[in-house]
Amino acid sequence: MGKAMIIGCGGVAQVAIHKCCQNSEVFTELCIASRTKSKCDAMRDKLQNTTATKITTAQVDANDVAALTRLIEQEKPGVVLNLALPYQDLTIMEACLAAGVPYVDTANYEPEDTAKFEYKWQWAYRERFEQAGITALLGSGFDPGVTGVFSAYALKHYFDEINYIDILDCNAGDHGYPFATNFNPEINIREVSANGSYWENGHWVETKPMEIKRVYNFPEVGERDMYLLHHEELESLALNMPGIKRIRFFMTFGESYLTHLRCLQNVGMTSIEPIEFEGKQIVPLQFLKAVLPDPASLGPRTKGKTNIGCIFTGKKNGETKHYYVYNVCDHQECYREVGSQAVAYTTGVPAMIGAMLVLEGTWQKPGVHNIEEFDPDPFMAALNRWGLPWQESFDPELVD
Numbered sequence: 001m002g003k004a005m006i007i008g009c010g011g012v013a014q015v016a017i018h019k020c021c022q023n024s025e026v027f028t029e030l031c032i033a034s035r036t037k038s039k040c041d042a043m044r045d046k047l048q049n050t051t052a053t054k055i056t057t058a059q060v061d062a063n064d065v066a067a068l069t070r071l072i073e074q075e076k077p078g079v080v081l082n083l084a085l086p087y088q089d090l091t092i093m094e095a096c097l098a099a100g101v102p103y104v105d106t107a108n109y110e111p112e113d114t115a116k117f118e119y120k121w122q123w124a125y126r127e128r129f130e131q132a133g134i135t136a137l138l139g140s141g142f143d144p145g146v147t148g149v150f151s152a153y154a155l156k157h158y159f160d161e162i163n164y165i166d167i168l169d170c171n172a173g174d175h176g177y178p179f180a181t182n183f184n185p186e187i188n189i190r191e192v193s194a195n196g197s198y199w200e201n202g203h204w205v206e207t208k209p210m211e212i213k214r215v216y217n218f219p220e221v222g223e224r225d226m227y228l229l230h231h232e233e234l235e236s237l238a239l240n241m242p243g244i245k246r247i248r249f250f251m252t253f254g255e256s257y258l259t260h261l262r263c264l265q266n267v268g269m270t271s272i273e274p275i276e277f278e279g280k281q282i283v284p285l286q287f288l289k290a291v292l293p294d295p296a297s298l299g300p301r302t303k304g305k306t307n308i309g310c311i312f313t314g315k316k317n318g319e320t321k322h323y324y325v326y327n328v329c330d331h332q333e334c335y336r337e338v339g340s341q342a343v344a345y346t347t348g349v350p351a352m353i354g355a356m357l358v359l360e361g362t363w364q365k366p367g368v369h370n371i372e373e374f375d376p377d378p379f380m381a382a383l384n385r386w387g388l389p390w391q392e393s394f395d396p397e398l399v400d
């Protein structure tokens with residue numbers, strides 16, 4: 001079928017690379033390009049003998065548009081899958097435009113110095129992608145990603161209008177450390193230490209970090225405390241779901257994680273303001289990242305399951321209906337399959353699927369689009385095939 005270029009070779013990328021190699025009928029060639037080429041080479045050496053996909057590697061600084069454009073023009077992929085950090089989204093989009101190649105990512109742009117993520121920077125590229133006839137698919141991870149696909153699927157098959165969406169992200173995995181983050185610590189801590197917010201009746205309602213708590217009995221996991229957070233898919237779903245009145249996002253956190261986080265915040269370790277240390281400027285959060293366990297090292301230690309899904313309330317033929325669709329993923333099964341824990345797995349698999357649908361041309365829509373703007377059916381079928389089967393309930397426990 002064709003060639004993909006994956007940018008980045010961290011936790012999520014390594015899962016996506018494994019999955020592309022399993023799916024070698026679609027991904028006949030793969031170029032892995034990242035800042036540290038040795039990581040890309042290690043992945044190639046690990047996988048090349050196990051797959052028909054032809055793997056090449058390259059060193060690139062994705063902040064350098066000219067260098068990245070040259071690399072894309074030289075490699076000629078049919079799709080670029082951005083699995084670097086949110087800070088690189090705009091430069092990679094620029095390079096895709098310059099080289100005329102479709103773009104897929106899993107997280108929206110965030111300026112490195114403001115800890116504020118929103119879609120406006122990437123949506124500003126809509127016209128340029130449209131005029132160039134190139135598809136940009138935003139947010140093809142799990143959340144955002146599968147949560148948007150679930151929403152589009154619910155709307156297509158079960159509702160005339162969706163009024164309420166609760167997105168519930170439960171990670172019941174235990175890695176045995178008192179404190180560690182399951183993906184890039186800098187991104188993770190910036191996300192959870194920010195104010196929460198939800199969308200209600202046409203506007204944002206802001207909350208203090210961790211102010212709203214609920215307890216939910218997750219299928220296959222059990223009861224967990226969960227907290228309302230701001231999350232990026234709320235912004236696009238608020239625009240793309242007809243009849244929407246409220247969207248909330250909840251994530252589970254254990255008591256130990258929250259106590260450590262509070263302490264780190266109180267002593268200033270989660271700040272992104274640079275400070276002077278021994279004659280050098282350092283960012284406390286970046287220093288903290290350097291002393292925390294590498295998320296990639298959590299794989300062999302993590303036991304338990306994740307359960308991520310969406311509860312919808314809306315109307316069909318004038319009647320109120322509820323629908324819950326979710327995926328349960330087991331950390332150790334993921335580790336056995338691809339050598340990563342479930343948080344990276346649940347992001348890397350949808351990243352591969354999004355790249356596949358764009359590469360095949362199944363999803364082709366010039367412009368910059370969020371995932372719920374595409375036909376959900378091929379994505380839902382691919383989730384079942386590629387390791388993230390979903391389950392549904394028409395009578396779920398609701399969140400008050």
Ligand code: NDP
Binds near residue numbers: 033060145
């Ligand atoms: P990691 O930190 O593990 O990996 C990031 C990779 O990007 C590293 O290989 C890094 O290179 C590379 N990179 C960073 N800067 C550059 C640059 N300037 N040029 C080239 N490569 C660069 O992060 P994760 O794998 O945990 O996360 C990847 C993405 O997935 C993030 O954007 C994250 O927000 C997103 N994500 C999305 C989720 C979802 O459900 N939608 C859930 C979890 C994550 P090096 O190895 O040299 O440091």
